Amino acid sequence: MTGGVRRTTRTAARALALGLVLTLAAVLVPDSSVQPADYQLVRTESARGIDAADTIWILGIGSDAREGEARNRARGDAIQLVGINTRTGAATTIGIPRDSWVPIPGRGTNRVNAALYFGGPQLIGRTVGDMIGIQPDYVFVTGFGGFHRMVDAIGGIRVRSVHAFADSNLRPELYPNGFPRGEVRLDGEAAHIFVRIRKSLPDGDFDRSRNQQLALQGIHRRIHNQAHRPGFIERGVLSVMRNMHTDLSPAELYRLAQAVAQVDPGKLSACVVPGRTGMAGAASVVFADVATARRWGNEARESAVISRC
Amino acid sequence: MNGRTTPRRVRGRAGLAAALVLVLSLSACSSDDEPAPEPERPGAEETPSESVELVSRVGQVAGDLPQRQRRRTVTEVADVVDAWFEAAYVGGDLPRSHYDDAFPGFTRKAARLAGRSMDLMTNADIGPQIERIEVERRRVLVDMLSGNGRAAAATARIQLDFSTEGEVTGDFSVAGRLFLIRVGGDWRIIGFDVTKERS
Structure with missing residues (x-):
């Protein structure tokens, strides 16, 4: 554990990022009762x-997990460890390729994403924690359907895509040539595709993890910019309470939400754990560079900053 | 707007003292949720600032919360906020040099964080140079989060306008948001996003 206040590994089912969920029930109506200066x-x-x-x-x-399936007993397609320094407003994201071949406590060695299936949020939290050297304080799990809806709820996001790539599921009227390189506006459906596609990306699973980080940053920018709106945080937390199983109290969710909202969009860093693809028996896997992952973990443990990927 | 207006006459220091007693007569809590140290209670006979009505209203409410709970929450949160207005900006003997107890109602850690921005979160920057303060507006709108049928968290959207006389003469406005949760049955300020402007 990283120490500090109430740093227990509370791992009931929670959302991919609280910031995403904060927008689910948000009706962004400016409050006219606050008079302008x-x-x-x-x-x-x-x-x-x-x-x-x-x-x-x-x-x-x-x-x-598909709609109706148990999120906590499926496999993790997106795995991102997010650190927030509440003193400095910095945040960092460490992406873990889902096929990383790692020890899973009590389960031998397997793909990291199998830990969710074997032991739910607790076990994947421990597995990733051992890999990076930082045990998460919270584990949030969401399905892709929820991701889609949440991006729509905040009115879409903007990302700066590193690659131009396409997918047959993209609506041609919106993206006739697929996603261009550079700034792209994504609605929920497009964002869902943006974070899932890997086969048309040059670096496959690694590029997909980077795209997930771009999407998270885009979402955070929206949240950061909306947090001042009357009732925005309260509605978001209520949505978490209604749509997810959680053992955090409403007050603690509110505290966490305010901490997320205060992250400075200009102080974000993001890295994806490198590795090489290979075979483990009949399985195609990623042999992750755990030494690099732990070096990042050591640097970011307190600061939530990775100076260089 | 689903709120109501709760005008209250702030009666100089006597009113402040009552508010402070209410806010600071808190049950013992643990760790960083403990209240900040109690500020010195000023004498009742002095009136360092002109009185003005505090206007407090219900803002946005997330979840089901009975009207009675909403009104009660607004009153309780407004008391906490107003105690801070007094202790940090418009109360005390003028000229004023000491703002050590400027954060009643804040958790200890929140008070420490606020103490890093004393010039904004208090009048420490101008207190020694002012002889009179006239409060022109006190306003609190309270957004609430309902949990289990009661308010579990609240955001106080605040505005405090005042003018000063003395070596520093001018108009000032403090505005922004305070974040509050219940700790041991009482409201505590756990965070803030506040601006202080001089026109």
């Missing part, structure tokens, strides 16, 4: 702070 401003300064652990680590899992 009627004076000329010559100096403006602001102060921000949140009473939370100095560093919070959240493991976000995108389960491959």
Whole structure:
């Protein structure tokens, strides 16, 4: 564990990233009762702070469960370990290729994403924690259907795609040539495709993990920019309470949500654990560079910053 | 808007003292959720600032919360916020140099964090240079999160406008959001996003 306040590994089913869920029930109606300032401003300064652990680590899992299936007993298609430093506003994301061949406590060696199937959020939390050297404080699990709906709920996101790539499921009227390189606007459906596609990407599973990070950053930017709207955080937390099983109290979810909202979009870093593809028996797997992963973990454990991937 | 207006007359320091007693007569809590140290209670005979009505309203409510709970929550949260307005900005003897107890109702850690921005989160930057404060507006709108039929968390959207006289004469506005949760049955400020502006 990383220490600090209430740093137990609470691993009931939770969302891929709390920030995503915060928007589910949001009706973004500006409150006209707050009157605009009627004076000329010559100096403006602001102060921000949140009473939370100095560093919070959240493991976000995108389960491959289909609608109606148990999210917690499927396999994890998206695996992102997110660190937040509440003092500095920095955050970092470490992407783990889902086929990484790693020890799973009590289950021998297998693909990392199988840990969710074998032992639910607790076991995949321990597995990734052992791999990176940072045990997550929270594990959030969501299905891809939920991801789709949540992106739509916030009105879509913008990402800066590193690659141009296409997929047969993309609507041609919106993306006649697939996703272009550069800035792309994504609705929920397109975002879902953006984070799942790997075969048309030059670096396969690694590029997919990078795209997942781009999507998370795009979502966070939206959340960060909306958090000041009246009731936005409260509605998001209520959505978490209604749509997910969680053992966190509403007040603790609210505290966590405010911590997420205070992350500075300009202080984000993101890296994907490198590795080489190979065979483990009949299975095609990734032999992850665990030494690099742990080096990043050591650097980011308290700061939530990785200076260089 | 589903709220109501709760005008209250802030009666100088006597009113402040009552609010502070209410806010600070808190049950013992653990760790960082413990209340910040109690501020010094000012004397009742002095009036360092002109009074103005505090307007508090229900803002956005997420979840089912009976009207009575909403009203109660607004009152309780407004008391916490107003205690901070007094302790940090418009209360105390003027000129004022000490703002050590400026954060009643904050958790200890939140008070520490606020203490890193004393010039914004208090009047420490101008207190020694002002002789009079006139409060022009106090406003609190309270967004609430319902959990198990009661308010579990709240965001106080605040505005405090005041003018000063003395070596520093000007109009100031403090605005933003305070984040509160219940700790041991009482509301505590666990975070903030506040601006202080001088026009």
